[in-house]
Amino acid sequence: AGLIDPLPALADLCDQHGADLHIDAAYGGLLALSPRHRHKLAGLGRAHSLTIDLHKLGWQPVAAGLLSVPDTVLLAPLAHQADYLNATDDTEAGLPDLLGRSLRTTRRPDALKIAATLRSLGRDGLIRLIDRTCELAHPLAQRLDAHPGFELHSAPTISTVLFRPTHASDDELATQRRVLLHQGRAVLGRTHADGRLWLKATLLNPHTTAGDLDTLIAHLEGSTHR
DSSP: OOOOOOHHHHHHHHHHHTOOOEEEOTTTGGGGGOTTTGGGGTTGGGOSEEEEETTSTTOOOTTOEEEEOSSGGGGGGGGOOOHHHHOHHHHHTTOOOGGGTOTTTTSOOHHHHHHHHHHHHHHHHHHHHHHHHHHHHHHHHHHHHHOTTEEEOSOOSSSEEEEEETTOOHHHHHHHHHHHHHTTSOOOEEEEETTEEEEEEEOOOTTOOHHHHHHHHHHHHHHHTO
8 A cells, every 4th residue: 555664663663672673665765855755754764774666766777776774884794705706816906896896796787877867866856756756646546535436545655546446346356457457558556455455556657647647547437337
């Protein structure tokens, strides 16, 4: 449902039991940039480690992600040496040290794309895109909630809207989703909540318009009445 866990309570629990708190902020982590939304991430600073998946609200390639820790000492394991990857004499001779270039060694350098985006848009540019994308979820949720043919699960927390056709069975809902996908009309997720199957619209394009939302609902209406 695109929800955010109760981070302060989880951090308290970890402190109580002497456990390290890792926060998977893949989807919502960049809300911390936005003055409008960062309150939703209260407690984020108490993490011992944090991951952010930038292919969502960072508009990066799918493999682009960040690992953040409060102290670089925690990154010491990444300095592990392997003779077949970074022999000392090769490094001294000027050959590249692959192990030190990426967490995953030979994978593509997505960090360059992240850096280029940050340099191009800056903090304010990213904030505008994030705020705009999150704003889009609310009119979609309101349209679905007011529509007699659909049931809204709950108000969106980030930019995910969970809903289902009012009178559809779970099997019919699953079929409807596949029809829209095969027709190239909409890519909707699916998830179980409260014992039922729901469609999941996760809005990630800041250039989506009100007309696009109306078109989505029209496609849903059409596939529901097939």
